[in-house]
Amino acid sequence: MRANRKLEARLKARYLTEQRKKLLSYLSEHTDEQITIRQIADALSKENISVSAIYRNLSSLEEEGLLKRSVREGTREVFYQYISSDKCKDNLHLSCRICGKSLHLGEQEANQLIQRTLESTGFQIDKNETVLYGICANCRKIKDAKKNG
Numbered sequence: 001m002r003a004n005r006k007l008e009a010r011l012k013a014r015y016l017t018e019q020r021k022k023l024l025s026y027l028s029e030h031t032d033e034q035i036t037i038r039q040i041a042d043a044l045s046k047e048n049i050s051v052s053a054i055y056r057n058l059s060s061l062e063e064e065g066l067l068k069r070s071v072r073e074g075t076r077e078v079f080y081q082y083i084s085s086d087k088c089k090d091n092l093h094l095s096c097r098i099c100g101k102s103l104h105l106g107e108q109e110a111n112q113l114i115q116r117t118l119e120s121t122g123f124q125i126d127k128n129e130t131v132l133y134g135i136c137a138n139c140r141k142i143k144d145a146k147k148n149g
């Protein structure tokens with residue numbers, strides 16, 4: 001009886017790890033994109049992962065600091081962004097409020113910003129934890145075109 005339960009627990013744990021792995025591999029292909037739970041669920045629908053398992057895994061990834069959650073302008077939908085890949089390490093992220101795209105601030109600009117903030121306020125910005133929100137060049141163009149047209 002007890003052995004059975006142990007085995008069950010082990011199988012369950014392995015199953016959860018499998019789900020997490022699949023989720024992580026999907027997320028790492030979509031680094032710096034803002035994705036909704038629905039998109040993730042659709043993409044993983046063939047992989048036998050339930051939506052509740054996705055929720056569970058996302059919130060644990062968020063607790064571990066591997067995921068950032070945000071809400072985009074004009075919508076209440078929650079977006080997740082995976083930023084833990086090697087590409088993203090030590091980069092300061094700029095995130096567009098309109099289209100949700102992210103880009104990396106150049107290393108030199110980031111260091112200047114951090115250095116100046118430190119000098120003027122004594123506050124040390126944590127690059128890995130910081131996302132600056134704004135409007136990307138492309139969306140600004142569209143906005144300007146609307147304004148002028």
Ligand SMILES: [Zn+2]
Pocket residue numbers: 031032083087088091093102103104
């Ligand atoms: Zn990045």
Ligand SMILES: [Zn+2]
Pocket residue numbers: 096097098099100101135136137138139140
């Ligand atoms: Zn944009």
